[in-house]
Amino acid sequence: MHILVLGAGVIGTTTAWFLQKQGHQVTVVDRQSGAGLETSYANGGQISVSHAEPWANPSAPLKVLKWLFQSDAPLLFRPRLDPAQWRWALAFLAECTSAKAAHNIRQMVNLGTYSRSQLQTLRAELGLDYDQLEKGILHFYTNPEEFDGALEPTRIMQDLGCDRQIIDANRAVELEPALAPIKDRIAGATYTSEDESGDARKFTQALAKRCEEAGVEFRYGTDILGFDQAGDRILGVQTLREGHHETLRADSYVLCLGSYSAILAQQLGITLNIYPAKGYSITVPVKNEEAAFKVSLTDDEYKLVYSRLGDRLRVAGTAELSGYSRKLNLTRCRAIVRRTAEIMPEAGDWDRAEFWTGLRPATPSNVPYIGKSHFANLYLNTGHGTLGWTHSCGSAAALADIVGGKKPEVDFTFAGM
Ligand SMILES: Cc1cc2nc3c(=O)[nH]c(=O)nc-3n(C[C@H](O)[C@H](O)[C@H](O)COP(=O)(O)OP(=O)(O)OC[C@H]3O[C@@H](n4cnc5c(N)ncnc54)[C@H](O)[C@@H]3O)c2cc1C
Numbered sequence: 001m002h003i004l005v006l007g008a009g010v011i012g013t014t015t016a017w018f019l020q021k022q023g024h025q026v027t028v029v030d031r032q033s034g035a036g037l038e039t040s041y042a043n044g045g046q047i048s049v050s051h052a053e054p055w056a057n058p059s060a061p062l063k064v065l066k067w068l069f070q071s072d073a074p075l076l077f078r079p080r081l082d083p084a085q086w087r088w089a090l091a092f093l094a095e096c097t098s099a100k101a102a103h104n105i106r107q108m109v110n111l112g113t114y115s116r117s118q119l120q121t122l123r124a125e126l127g128l129d130y131d132q133l134e135k136g137i138l139h140f141y142t143n144p145e146e147f148d149g150a151l152e153p154t155r156i157m158q159d160l161g162c163d164r165q166i167i168d169a170n171r172a173v174e175l176e177p178a179l180a181p182i183k184d185r186i187a188g189a190t191y192t193s194e195d196e197s198g199d200a201r202k203f204t205q206a207l208a209k210r211c212e213e214a215g216v217e218f219r220y221g222t223d224i225l226g227f228d229q230a231g232d233r234i235l236g237v238q239t240l241r242e243g244h245h246e247t248l249r250a251d252s253y254v255l256c257l258g259s260y261s262a263i264l265a266q267q268l269g270i271t272l273n274i275y276p277a278k279g280y281s282i283t284v285p286v287k288n289e290e291a292a293f294k295v296s297l298t299d300d301e302y303k304l305v306y307s308r309l310g311d312r313l314r315v316a317g318t319a320e321l322s323g324y325s326r327k328l329n330l331t332r333c334r335a336i337v338r339r340t341a342e343i344m345p346e347a348g349d350w351d352r353a354e355f356w357t358g359l360r361p362a363t364p365s366n367v368p369y370i371g372k373s374h375f376a377n378l379y380l381n382t383g384h385g386t387l388g389w390t391h392s393c394g395s396a397a398a399l400a401d402i403v404g405g406k407k408p409e410v411d412f413t414f415a416g417m
Pocket of ligand 1: 031200
């Protein structure tokens, strides 16, 4: 079967890999000049099954209200005259009950555990190198109330088989000595030894190369404009490349356009509740090896994640629900540099920080759309929000199974099934 994968981010590229492995002829279409150049470009780097607490939880509404008036808040909702934004916000509020949060944690842990093992198998099979580290993820709390609030979600994750351990400040510093300067401020921490980190862009580009070697065609520099449809079938995808319009045809299609999936799907009458949640990252050269972290970290109070990528430090976080603009807000960039330098002053060459923004394709529940649409030959693999890197290999493997008529190996609520 010939399949057109729309989008060459980490989700589209992994989807192409798993589909070609099942014997399909695959073409990937993307407007950029290469793979992994939008949201998968400079994310937090964490492969974090343990990061399964959804943004929507019982304590979220009050926090979001408080943060409305704080310009460097970790999650900022900037109200606009945009029905898609308000629809998203209302659905987010509906997800904030304990029962919904527990259900969403289950979805995220199941998909995450499966995905991490698919990534490990793929890495062993292909020998990919993307600055990966298998040193676990240490989540530290400087606010005692937040630490207490994390105990129940941690227990739920443990019940689901996630090896997230509760530890104290001494153990945290033993595991990651770079945290020594703030040891007295750590109220508590958790550590998940099986979690990992690595550069999502390097991975995506290395995998795209392997896909090409395996016969997958990548059509870069190609804007996807819309669809030709008849009844319950997609007949083609209308594209624009170097000023030329062309309709690309295949037997089936997979939508992996990140934050733009909702806009394209709307043309087909499919409502995907995906809204861009703009995030920031800084990438800084290591200055002092002794003072720099190696274990991937999550700083709960500031909602920042830290990954060591070779001789670089990557720190990412914050979420602004303010539309599709990727304009850099320097206040936010500087807040990330300030916090990281405060924790480990000697770790990085802070004056050489590179700033980046990306649009997380966020759903109100944090759970992605993976599976069938109401078109017989259109599949969805999109809306991965905060955890697209973590969930990429599992989502792609499961989607390839669904396309092939097989039952995926993971307990997850797939779309249209
Ligand atoms: C600050 C930040 C930190 C993050 N940290 C982590 C982390 O630590 N761990 C983790 O698991 N996840 C993390 N994420 C989330 C993760 O990066 C995303 O979920 C993931 O990159 C989404 O991948 P994607 O392939 O769906 O989207 P993208 O990478 O954006 O890919 C979509 C592709 O579609 C193409 N496209 C879109 N529209 C069109 C069109 N009309 N025509 C042609 N092509 C089009 C784009 O060019 C792009 O290449 C983070 C995200 C951000 C922003």
